[in-house]
Amino acid sequence: MQKTEGEESKAENEEVKQVTLMTSDGVKMKVEISIVYEMEIVRSFIEVNDADHSVPFPLPNVSSHTLDLIIELVKNEYDDEFMKTFSHDELKEVLVAANYLNMKTLLDFIATAIANLLEKKSVEFIRNFFNIVNDFTPEEEAEIRKTNEWVFQDLDED
């Protein structure tokens, strides 16, 4: 985030530097324009239409809670420690929102964070996490497990 303006112009431009976003649960949130600019979907709209910033920009796929998390993450320059406080559902919601808002840096960051979380988890944990139903027969699964037994060692507790 760049804040290069002097104090005076900063006060002057206070209004301009915020964009109002309307979340899926109907909350209007004023967000700093530097953060909004990371959201390609909003940025391209603002730039093309030179939009009136007082009219809320609708984000029908993002809840106010998720938007709060995203704003904090960007403000904290993608802080690992802060992200570690997220629940699994929050991680997934931020991932989906980052994809929808087309926030490339956030998407990479959160996908990597989720991958780190899943790296040493069991197959059962992963199925749960992604809500995937096992469509192997027990015999088929046992067969696959047998081919690479070493990959099932040294796992985290679920």
Next chain:
Amino acid sequence: MEMSAFAGLHDDLQMEILSSLSVKALLRLRCVCRTWNSLIFHPSFVNSHFQRSSKNPEILIMFCINSSEFPEDTGVRITRCTIRSILENPSLVLDELRSCSGNLPLYDSSQHMLGVCNGLICMRYHLNIGQYDLYFVLFWNPATKIKSNISPFLHVNSCNDSEDYDVKKGFGYDNSNRTYKVVTIIFHVESKSWEVKVYCMGDSCWRRVLTCSSALPILQDENGVFVSGTLNWLALRTSVSSDPLIETITNNGNQSVIFSYDLKDEVYRYMSLPNGLSEVSHDKCYLGVLSGCLCLSHDHDGTYLVVWEMRTSEPQNSWTQMLKTENGDVLLLTNHGRAHFVLLGQEDDRVDCIESFKSEFDLYSTFISSHYAEKLSSSVQACTKDSKKRRVKGQVVRTVSQFDVVVTAAGIADNKKQLEWELWE
């Protein structure tokens, strides 16, 4: 694929996450469901996964233990780590090497690693049976722990003694023909001729692709350096016939060049060195790969070190000086099949080489490659902001194949002490 609306993770987002996982995790996650099982081995996924793992290359350390006392310890061991971890905590890396179990059997022959390419290791073996020397290779993917069968034998007649011939070799990938190739150049001392034999992965024989009746221009013992479809060696271009086996120290006014072998067209050519370097002795120069470009490092009488990068541009290649060490720099060079930490002292302007791993494993042959990326991924590095973690001052400038260059800005005195203590512990 079953997916609840709540999870809401579309296939492309699942792929985004999966492509950041290690090969080990992916081999486990084949069991999640049928869709994942087929997806994980799909060529386009394997490819995108490798692209991603290549962004965080690691150092690969490998050594062979051949112990008659402890036959169960016999085997090839391998571990990998980041450059940062070697500088920060080398003793931890050594501990890991000690504790990891062998995963590739030894044959009753001498062996060494020929190279690493696209996550695949090529091992080369040498046997002597009567008047023949036999060479063969096998390929090994350490991430999946899968190894190939051994290649056919390459026979070299050695009826008199081992000084009869000289062998240079290299390993690389031919992108046009989509095949891995092992190149062996055999120089026959008596007849003063050399031939190139190539083995393509999966073939039933070694092909002779080239013979030439002249002295072999290649002097160095190292394996050819693979970069964008070519294998490269430092060489001497000379009109006077001379014995290259003797003439390794001084060049006697001959011109140093690069011998570059094209894996696709199976031809060789010479490339010139940066201006002023063609007269320099071979043991002061090393070839390597830097961000996909051929690189040359030059040690100036042990005082400073210059790294050149070759930009390939038509009609002529050009050399760019990309790095010159200064006081307080720390370089991590891997070369001659082992690692050197080169520390430039602040007081005396000397380049000190610490052959770090050699002392620890001098009984074993050690090979270090520093441009390893898992095929199918390396461990994921988030942008860490862990302030508790001890950090090396400075930053990794570039990750390189033969020489990894780590430059620190300041505070070398402390680092140096700590490094030495941990390494020689």
